[in-house]
Amino acid sequence: MAIELYFAMMALIVASVVFWVWLLPKWRLQRAIKMPFPDEWEKTLSRNNTAYQRLSPAQQSELQHLIKIFLHNKHFVGCDGLVISDEIRLTVAAEACLLLLNRVTSVYGKLRYIYVYPSPYVAPHQELGEGGVVSHQMQGRAGESWQSDKVVLAWDEALHGVRNFDDGRNLILHEFAHQLDQESGSANGAPLMEKASSYRSWARVLSQEYETLQEDMVRGHSTLLDHYGATNPAEFFAVVTETFYEQPEQMAQQHPALFKQLVGYYKVDPREWQ
Ligand SMILES: [Zn+2]
Incomplete structure (x- = not known):
């Protein structure tokens, strides 16, 4: 019992x-x-x-x-x-x-x-x-x-x-892009991807664009991407997210490879909303 x-x-x-x-x-x-x-x-x-x-x-x-x-x-x-x-x-x-x-x-x-x-x-x-x-x-x-x-x-x-959704500056998009980046365990500009095969092209394109932004900043060139993105890869991802959503036409023209990577990751084309 x-x-x-x-x-x-x-x-x-x-x-x-x-x-x-x-x-x-x-x-x-x-x-x-x-x-x-x-x-x-x-x-x-x-x-x-x-x-x-x-x-x-x-x-x-x-x-x-x-x-x-x-x-x-x-x-x-x-x-x-x-x-x-x-x-x-x-x-x-x-x-x-x-x-x-x-x-x-x-x-x-x-x-x-x-x-x-x-x-x-x-x-x-x-x-x-x-x-x-x-x-x-x-x-x-x-x-x-x-x-x-x-x-x-x-x-x-x-x-x-x-x-103001067309000036490339958006605090909420910026901070929540960091949240997505941090889902992978560290803030390094490489968020979780659906396919492991996507990381190679992501790393190649984003690191190339990141280095170019750093060089442009050192030379004092004005750029579509905010110079704050040259701080580190995590800030670069947050900054390009802001530009991707708010200035997609300009990004697609000036940074086509980067734009393509972001369309692949975010699964939207913000040009449709302009
Ligand atoms: Zn930030």
């Missing part, structure tokens, strides 16, 4: 763990996905997200699906007194999910928190100098992407980037 009771208790514990850890979260997510996309949300996107307005109805519908998953799984935290509104949540979610259209995705599966400041903020910064000496200083920032589980954004800069 005692053994029967023991097994009954064990079965009950296993069943409750399965329910709370697996079934209930899954059921809640499905319920969130099935909810109709509110008209107010649609109005907010139409007002703020220039890219959303240019998508086909099928793409808008796919983006809405991704937004629901994103908003269900991520927690927004207001910093320096900023109150998180539906407008902030939606605007960030829509722009972040633009990078996921047409792709197999976990919708930034590792990301849990999005910290939003009203405007650029100051954060402690460590720099490794000559002789291995580490210097500590405060640095002004508009955004950050952490490999662990968080993204940090300055709301005014984020909104400016979303509303």
